[in-house]
Amino acid sequence: MGGAPDRGAVRRSAGVAVVSPFEIEEIFPDVAVGSRLPRRQQGTSAQALAATLIADYTLPDRVWLPSAAIVALLVESGVSSGAARTAISRLMRRGVLESSREGRHSSHRLTVDAAGELLAGGAWIARFGDRDRVWDGYWTLVAFSLPEEQSARRRSLRAELRWLGFAPLYDGLWVSPDEVNPTVERRLGAVAFGALTVFRARQEDLxxxxxxxxxxxxxxxxxxxxxxRFDERWRPLLPQVRQGEIAGAPAVHARTQIMDAYRRIPLLDPQLPTELLPAGWPRSQARDLFVAVYDGLAGPAEKHVRAVVSQAAAASRADAVRAQTVVRLAATGTS
Structure with a gap:
């Protein structure tokens, strides 16, 4: 991505919200996302869990997984078999999964659109916090004014601004340390044409x-x-990960859980320049912890998923299963 990750670059690509799609609508409910990936409910919904599991072990090649294997993996994660089958059906209706059938046995894989969105989002998550950004000291400011009777339009604009990495300094004045690009202009113009002004400026110390x-x-x-809270939840697991004490279904479950927890962080942390942050800001520490657990459990988790798949399909299909890692994710997708 060149230099520090641009908080908005991946978010804005092709006008589609591509990072952490399960979280987008929960945090910014007025933002229309480009796919129909599931919203994150209280905890983790069966649909979100299914999409995460499938993506973690079948991307970027969109490997076919037997329906029975997907159900078995979800059951190991605490989802009932009925809820697992319902989740698969709903993901198919949403256009997230597609299916094939061989006799009595069905298989599923991510659709091209869903895979592209998840790959781009995964790449941005993997790159988040990997280096300090260089900042020129200029802020981008968006000033707007909309009448009271256009409350829905005002809510949409505010949601769009948050999604693009802005925050409200005052009610009608939002700021971001990022530069503006044509896609930002297009997205803001779609919800606030003729009602806002965008400019770049330095802060004056009075x-x-x-x-x-x-x-x-x-x-x-x-x-x-x-x-x-992220650190308190996951750091105690590190000794077990490093000593190889977590394997099988627990390894798969832990990887899914920490991905679910970590992918929320880039939506909350605007990745402000280091000079604007308090000393000891924990972004890099959290990233190191995520990498240690997620990548550290990739081997045993992949082995278990292959074993589950092999029970329901030919060994060649199981051999195609491959656990994602932060390094692989960061190398995929484009910004």
Whole structure:
């Protein structure tokens, strides 16, 4: 991606929301996403879990998985067999999965559209926090004014701004440290044509303390708290991962859970330049923890998924199963 990851580049590609699709509508419900990937419910829905499991072990080649194997993996993760079959059916209706049949046995794989979206989102998640960004000191400001009777349009604009990485410094003035690109202009113009002004500027330090720092537009303590909870949940698992004590279904389940937890972080942390953040900001620490667990369990998890698939299909199909890793994810997708 060149330099620090551009928070908006992957988000804006082709006008499709491509990162963490299970989380997008939960956090920004007014944003229309480009796919029909499942919304994340309380905890993790069976549909979201199924899509994550399939993506983790079949991308980028869109390997076919027997329906029986998908159901078995979901059951191991605490989903009932009935709910697992329902989740698969609903993902097919959404256009996330496609199916094939050989006699009495059916198989499923991700559709081209869903695979592309998940690959792009996975690549951005994998690159998130991998290096410090270079910042020129300029802020992008969006000023807008919409009448009260256009409340729905105002909500859509605010949701779009949040999705693009902006935060409200004041009610009608939103800020971002990122530069503007044509796609941002197009997306904002679609919801607020003729009602906003965009400009780039530096903050002036006044002699008296009457100005508000743009960084105050983000609730950094709340974001730091999310990082802390992530660390408290997953760091105790590291010794077991490093000693090879987690295998089989628990390895698959842990990888799915930590991906589900970590992919929310890039939506909450705007990846502000280091000079704007408190000392010891935990972004890189959280990324290192995620990599250690997710990649550390890739081998045993892949072995288990292959074993489950081999019970329901030919060995050649099981051999095509391959666990994703952060390195592989970062190398896929384009921004």
């Amino acid at each position: 002699a008296v303390e009457v100005s508000r720092n743009p960084v105050d537009a983000w609730d950094l303590p709340a974001i730091a708290g999310h990082y802390q």
